[in-house]
Amino acid sequence: MSYNRLNNGLIRFKHSVHTPNISQIPNFTKYCPIRPINEELAPYVHETMNAYPRGSKHVNQQHYYHNRTVLLHDYLRKKPHAMSLLQLAQYYDDSAKLTKQKIINSGKFVKEELAIRMAHKIFMLQQLPFSVINNFHFVQVYESYYNIFERFRKFPAIRTLDDNYRFAEFLKSILQDFNSLNLPHLVMGALECTILDLYPQDKMDELLSGLLRARISRRLIVEEHISVTANFLSGKEENTLVLGDIFQECSATEYILDASRACQKFIQEMYFESLPLPELIINGDTDLKFYFLPIHLKYLLGEILRNSYEATIKDYIRQGLKKPQPIVVTIIKNEESSLFRISDRAGGVPHNDKNIWSFGKSKERASESLKNFHMLPGLQTVSLYDHLYHNKRASTESANRPYMYTSLEPMSHTNLTTGKIQFVKPLVRFIERSYRYRLGIGLAMCKVYAEYWNGDLTSHSIQGYGTDTVLKLGNLMNSNRKLQLDKV
Ligand SMILES: Nc1ncnc2c1ncn2[C@@H]1O[C@H](COP(=O)(O)OP(=O)(O)O)[C@@H](O)[C@H]1O
Ligand SMILES: [Mg+2]
Known part of the structure; x- marks a missing residue:
């Protein structure tokens, strides 16, 4: 027994x-x-x-x-x-x-x-x-x-x-x-x-x-x-400015216009070229110039405007309107920060869109986003150790079977053969993606970046009317003595 x-x-x-x-x-x-x-x-x-x-x-x-x-x-x-x-x-x-x-x-x-x-x-x-x-x-x-x-x-x-x-x-x-x-x-x-x-x-x-x-x-x-x-x-004897060179003086209006041009281009690619585009109105402190990291600003405004453009065009098509509703950007500056209020009249954030601030959102949205990540051109999610440590073996094996595994998706292995990883500036690549690839992470990412820079990102949505998205960025010249880089 x-x-x-x-x-x-x-x-x-x-x-x-x-x-x-x-x-x-x-x-x-x-x-x-x-x-x-x-x-x-x-x-x-x-x-x-x-x-x-x-x-x-x-x-x-x-x-x-x-x-x-x-x-x-x-x-x-x-x-x-x-x-x-x-x-x-x-x-x-x-x-x-x-x-x-x-x-x-x-x-x-x-x-x-x-x-x-x-x-x-x-x-x-x-x-x-x-x-x-x-x-x-x-x-x-x-x-x-x-x-x-x-x-x-x-x-x-x-x-x-x-x-x-x-x-x-x-x-x-x-x-x-x-x-x-x-x-x-x-x-x-x-x-x-x-x-x-x-x-x-x-x-x-x-x-x-x-x-x-x-x-x-x-x-x-x-x-x-x-x-x-x-x-x-290069022979310089002084470092430029109190913030150093990587921060630059950015014109708010110019960055907004750049972002909106990119949105328009993506919409035309996604639908057709003669599709009427929403009018963009910029008001408030339109002459504002402030010191910021160019790539971060480009990314933040790009993602936020993209949401408004996307929703506005969808609303225009859904409702069969004569023309798309305008998008209004208001620039406000005070001692502490620069504010951008992006207002659209695209019907507001859908009720069923839960957790818009989360990276994963719902399981269904996460699956959709993941699929789009896998299709993102230029993003080759290669396995690093295959690449670094087993390069020779990998390249001979690649002809016979896929050797890259992700937990969930078989991935194309054809682009690995070039041996070059092209995803150099991830933020830029994110913002340059086509409208086809909804990644579902825009607001979550932007909140991280805005908060990092002593700011904030909020969204006020009125169902059936529209959305005001407010991006606040801290005045870095004022806070340059704050222990900003403590976030480890
Ligand atoms: N201006 C807006 N109007 C309507 N819905 C919006 C707006 N901005 C964001 N949303 C909603 O929030 C969701 C999350 O946005 P985001 O994080 O940028 O991811 P994605 O745009 O890739 O779906 C969007 O899918 C959309 O439903
Ligand atoms: Mg988005």
Whole structure:
């Protein structure tokens, strides 16, 4: 009897060793009820059932959770430094003068700071449920973070101007490198986790906002150092402005007009060229010029106007109106901030459109967005470790079978053969996408960026009438002493 029980126990024990934890097996029927798990999906299901993703350098049995010595005993003990935009531009000294020593010190600081910041993020990712981090897209992010951490940590000490020159080149390559895929991977990972019920929606939104804010800070630190190094090398003796070079004076009206031109182009592409377009009225402080990051401003206004244009045209077609309703942008400036109120008369946000501020929204919307991400031209969600560590093997295998797996979708592998990752400036690529590709993340992303810049994004919708979307951006010249870059 006891032998039997033991024997049964043993069998069950053996069984459980070989069967992956059930929570790691995605429920494909939930994701797509009409598509059975047939031969087409089988290889991908198999892949997602592995305890660890195949070929991953850092998410594997030996490394994951084990390589804590460097993290815990060294880097996690150090706290990231909060800093203001003024400190960023002047590097801890009260003048804008560019000296050899200042440039070298700045390089030293950036090398250490980035390693510390990456270490904290890696540790944070390790605290997530393993089924989340084991998601194809999150693995890519984790791999990339670890890789960046190692590269910063191991970069030779910066002692001379030459060392710093090499470091600046290295920074440039990091910015343009596969790192630029992290943004789409983060969002796609979040969408997949929503679809598969792997992590609560509100926590996922929080996680993503935090990671995105940290990403903005890191990129600012890196870009500013590249910029001061370039300024110094070009013979400049002073760093321009209190905010440094990466911030520029932007004309509000010009940015609005640019964004609206892009919207008009996309509408004509989506429908037909002679479709009447909504009139755009700009009023208020139309001469406003203010210092801001050009790409962020372009992205923010682009996404918001796009929603208004999209809704206005749909409303025009739905109602069979004589012409589309106008879109009115009001610019307001006060001491503290610049405000943009974008008013449309497109019927308001539909009642059934829940969680418009969330990255995943509903499961149905997440599936739709994910599908569009997969079709986005230029976004090649290649597997990094395939690319970096198994390049030779991958290219010979690619002819026979797909070797890229995402948790949920078979992906085209033809574009990998070029070997080049084209998604260089993710924000720009997002905003340049065709109207066909609704990603469902516009408002969620814009809220992160607006809040980062001491602002806000709100939407006031009157069902059956229209929507006022208000974008507030903090006056950076006023707040340049605020410890803005503390978001790690
Ligand atoms: N100006 C607007 N008028 C009507 N609905 C809007 C407007 N702005 C946003 N929405 C609603 O909010 C949703 C989320 O917008 P967004 O986050 O930009 O994602 P996407 O535009 O890709 O769907 C939209 O799908 C739409 O239903
Ligand atoms: Mg949108």
